[in-house]
Amino acid sequence: MNQTNNTYKRQQPAPPQIAGRGPGAHMRGIQPPPIENPSKTIKKLWQYLKPYKKTLITVFAAVTISTILGLIAPLYLKKAIDTITTIKTTGSMHSVLTAIITMASLYLISALLTWIQISGSIKAAQGALYNIREKSFRKLHRLPIPYLDRTPHGDIMSRFTNDVDTLTTAFTQTLTQLFSNILMLTGSIIMMLLLSPILTLLTMIIIPLAILATKIIATTSRKQFRRQQETIGKLNSIVEESAGGLREIKAFGKERELLDNFIKTNNNYADAAFKAMFVSSILPPIMNAINGLSFAIIATAGGYLAIKGILTVGIVAAFLTYSRQFSRPINEIANQFTMIQSAIAGAERIFQLQEETEEKEKQNALTKFSAEGKLKLSKVNFSYIPEKKVLTDIDLTAEAGEKIAIVGPTGAGKTTIVNLLMRFYTPQEGKIELDSTDIENITRAALRKNIGMVLQDTYLFSGTIADNIRYAKPNADMDQVIRAAKLAEADSFIRHLPDGYNTQLTDSGASLSQGQRQLITIARAILADPAILILDEATSNVDTRTETHIQKALKTLLKGRTSLVIAHRLGTIRDADKICVIENGRIIEQGSHEELMQKQGAYYRLYQNHYKKQEQAI
Numbered sequence: 001m002n003q004t005n006n007t008y009k010r011q012q013p014a015p016p017q018i019a020g021r022g023p024g025a026h027m028r029g030i031q032p033p034p035i036e037n038p039s040k041t042i043k044k045l046w047q048y049l050k051p052y053k054k055t056l057i058t059v060f061a062a063v064t065i066s067t068i069l070g071l072i073a074p075l076y077l078k079k080a081i082d083t084i085t086t087i088k089t090t091g092s093m094h095s096v097l098t099a100i101i102t103m104a105s106l107y108l109i110s111a112l113l114t115w116i117q118i119s120g121s122i123k124a125a126q127g128a129l130y131n132i133r134e135k136s137f138r139k140l141h142r143l144p145i146p147y148l149d150r151t152p153h154g155d156i157m158s159r160f161t162n163d164v165d166t167l168t169t170a171f172t173q174t175l176t177q178l179f180s181n182i183l184m185l186t187g188s189i190i191m192m193l194l195l196s197p198i199l200t201l202l203t204m205i206i207i208p209l210a211i212l213a214t215k216i217i218a219t220t221s222r223k224q225f226r227r228q229q230e231t232i233g234k235l236n237s238i239v240e241e242s243a244g245g246l247r248e249i250k251a252f253g254k255e256r257e258l259l260d261n262f263i264k265t266n267n268n269y270a271d272a273a274f275k276a277m278f279v280s281s282i283l284p285p286i287m288n289a290i291n292g293l294s295f296a297i298i299a300t301a302g303g304y305l306a307i308k309g310i311l312t313v314g315i316v317a318a319f320l321t322y323s324r325q326f327s328r329p330i331n332e333i334a335n336q337f338t339m340i341q342s343a344i345a346g347a348e349r350i351f352q353l354q355e356e357t358e359e360k361e362k363q364n365a366l367t368k369f370s371a372e373g374k375l376k377l378s379k380v381n382f383s384y385i386p387e388k389k390v391l392t393d394i395d396l397t398a399e400a401g402e403k404i405a406i407v408g409p410t411g412a413g414k415t416t417i418v419n420l421l422m423r424f425y426t427p428q429e430g431k432i433e434l435d436s437t438d439i440e441n442i443t444r445a446a447l448r449k450n451i452g453m454v455l456q457d458t459y460l461f462s463g464t465i466a467d468n469i470r471y472a473k474p475n476a477d478m479d480q481v482i483r484a485a486k487l488a489e490a491d492s493f494i495r496h497l498p499d500g501y502n503t504q505l506t507d508s509g510a511s512l513s514q515g516q517r518q519l520i521t522i523a524r525a526i527l528a529d530p531a532i533l534i535l536d537e538a539t540s541n542v543d544t545r546t547e548t549h550i551q552k553a554l555k556t557l558l559k560g561r562t563s564l565v566i567a568h569r570l571g572t573i574r575d576a577d578k579i580c581v582i583e584n585g586r587i588i589e590q591g592s593h594e595e596l597m598q599k600q601g602a603y604y605r606l607y608q609n610h611y612k613k614q615e616q617a618i
C-alpha cells in the first residue's frame with residue numbers, strides 16, 4: 001500500500017515545528033508575517049472579544065486613568081521641590097508633606113488600576129481564546145479529507161499552538177501596553193512642552209540617535225536570528241525523526257550518521273544563536289547610554305536654566321521624570337507593533353482554518369441508511385489532481401455478501417477505490433451505488449455506519465483496550481466487548497495482559513504487537529457489525545500462530561458481509577467470489593480464480609510470478 005497518500009491510513013500527526021514563530025519571535029528580530037486583510041481579521045477577533053465588552057471598557061479606562069495619574073504625579077514632585085527650595089515657614093513644610101503624600105497616593109492608585117487592567121485583560125483574553133480554540137477544534141472534524149491530505153499536520157497543529165499563543169500574549173499584555181505607551185508618550189510630550197519647550201527640544205535629540213542605533217543593531221541581528229530559526233527547525237526535525245524512527249535508525253545502523261548530522265547542525269545553531277544574542281544584547285546598554293546622555297544634557301541645561309532663574313528646580317526635576325517616561329515608550333512601541341502584527345497574522349491563519357469549506361451534503365441526503373450490502377461502481381473516473389488520472393472507467397459490482405478481492409501493483413489505485421466508497425473523495429465522473437442508492441444521496445455519516453474497515457496500519461486511540469474495541473459502538477456493554485474479542489481471537493491475549501481489557505494504550509498501541517493490534521481492530525469491526533467490510537490485508541509477516549488467529553478471526557468477520565479485500569495472500573484471493581485485477585487505474589480483468597487462470601491473462605501472470613511462490617512456500 002502506498003504509504004504517503006493513503007487517506008484512511010494516515011501517519012500520526014507530526015508535532016509542530018517550534019521554530020520561526022511564536023511569542024517572543026518579534027523580540028528576536030523576526031519580521032512579522034504578511035497579513036492579507038488586517039481590518040477583516042480584527043473585525044472577526046472583535047466578535048470573540050465582544051462578550052467581554054464591559055471588561056474591556058474597564059480595562060481601557062483603568063489604563064487611561066493610571067497613565068494620566070502617572071503623568072500628573074511628577075507635578076507634585078515639582079511642587080514639593082519648589083516648596084522645599086523656597087522654604088520659609090512650617091506651613092510650607094506642611095504643603096511639602098501634602099504634595100509628597102498626594103504623589104505617593106497617585107502612584108498607589110495607579111498600581112491598583114494596573115492590577116485591574118491586568119486581571120481584566122486576562123479574563124477577556126482567556127475567554128475569547130477558549131472560544132477560538134473550541135471553534136477551531138470543532139471545525140477540524142468537519143474539514144474535508146482532501147484538505148487534510150494536502151495540509152501538513154504540523155501546520156494545522158501550529159495554528160492551535162503557536163498562533164493561539166501569540167494571540168494570548170497580544171491580548172493579555174501587548175494591546176494594553178501599547179495603548180498605555182502611546183498615551184504616556186503623547187502625555188509626556190505635552191507636559192514637557194508645557195514645562196519647558198527648550199528642554200523638550202533637547203530631549204528630542206535622542207530620537208534620531210535611538211532610531212539609528214536600533215536600526216543598525218536590528219539589521220545585523222535579524223540575519224543571525226533568521227539563521228538561528230532555520231537551524232533550530234533542522235535541529236527539531238532531526239530530534240523528531242530520531243524519536244519517531246528510532247527502530248529504523250537502529251535497524252539500519254544509522255546512529256553515527258545521525259549523530260554527526262546533529263552535531264553539525266547543533267554547532268551551526270549554537271554559533272548563530274551566540275552571534276544573534278551577542279549583537280542584540282548590545283542594544284540595551286547602548287540605549288541606556290543614549291538615555292543617560294540625554295538625562296545628563298537635560299540635567300545640565302536644566303541646572304543652568306535654574307541657576308539663571310529661568311526655570312525652578314522643581315520644574316527641572318519634574319521634567320527629568322517626564323523625559324524618562326517619554327524615552328521608555330519610544331523603545332517599546334516599535335516592538336509592540338510588531339507583536340500585534342504577528343498576532344493578527346496568527347489570527348488570520350486560525351480564521352483561515354475556521355473558514356475552510358466544509359464537506360457538504362445534498363439537501364435531501366438520507367441521514368439514516370441500513371444497507372443490505374450490494375455495491376455497484378459504474379464508469380467511475382477520478383483524479384486527485386486534474387492533470388493525473390488515477391481511476392478510469394471503473395465498473396465493479398459486488399452482490400450483498402460477496403467477497404471481492406482487489407489485486408494489482410502498488411500505485412494502481414486500489415486504495416483510491418476505498419477512498420471513493422467511504423466518500424473521502426468524490427469521483428469526477430460515474431456513480432457509486434449502495435443497494436441501488438447513489439452514495440451521494442446518503443450522508444457521509446449514515447454511509448460510513450454501514451462500512452467497517454480493518455487496515456494493516458491499525459490506528460488505536462489512547463484509552464483502554466475495551467474503549468478501543470467499542471470505538472464504533474460506545475454504548476456496547478462489557479459482555480458484548482468480550483464476545484467480539486472472543487470471535488476476533490483476541491480474548492486470550494488480552495486476558496494475559498496485566499490489566500486485561502482495562503490495559504491503557506498509548507501511542508497508537510505501541511506496546512502491542514502488530515498482529516495483536518490487528519486482532520483488536522477485527523474485534524472492533526465485529527462489534528460494529530457493518531454490512532460492508534473493507535479489509536486491507538497485511539503484507540507484513542506476523543508469527544504463524546498470530547497469523548492463524550488473524551485468518552480465523554477474519555473468516556468470522558467476513559461471513560455474511562459484502563467485503564472488499566485489498567488482498568495479498570493467495571488464500572484470501574482464491575476464496576474470493578470475484579477477483580478484480582487493477583492496473584494503472586483500470587480494471588483489466590474480473591472473475592473467479594479458476595476463470596482468470598483459464599484466461600491466462602494478467603492474473604495468470606501475476607499468479608505465476610508472485611502467488612505461486614506463496615503456494616510453494618506453504
Ligand SMILES: Nc1ncnc2c1ncn2[C@@H]1O[C@H](COP(=O)(O)OP(=O)(O)OP(=O)(O)O)[C@@H](O)[C@H]1O
Pocket residue numbers: 001002003005006007149384385390408409410411412413414415416417
Ligand atoms: N491524496 C492524494 N493526492 C494525490 N495523489 C494521490 C493521493 N493519494 C494517492 N495518490 C496517487 O494515486 C495513485 C493511486 O494510489 P493508491 O493509493 O490508490 O494506490 P494503491 O493501488 O492503493 O497502491 P498501494 O498498493 O501501494 O497502496 C498513486 O499514483 C498515488 O500516488
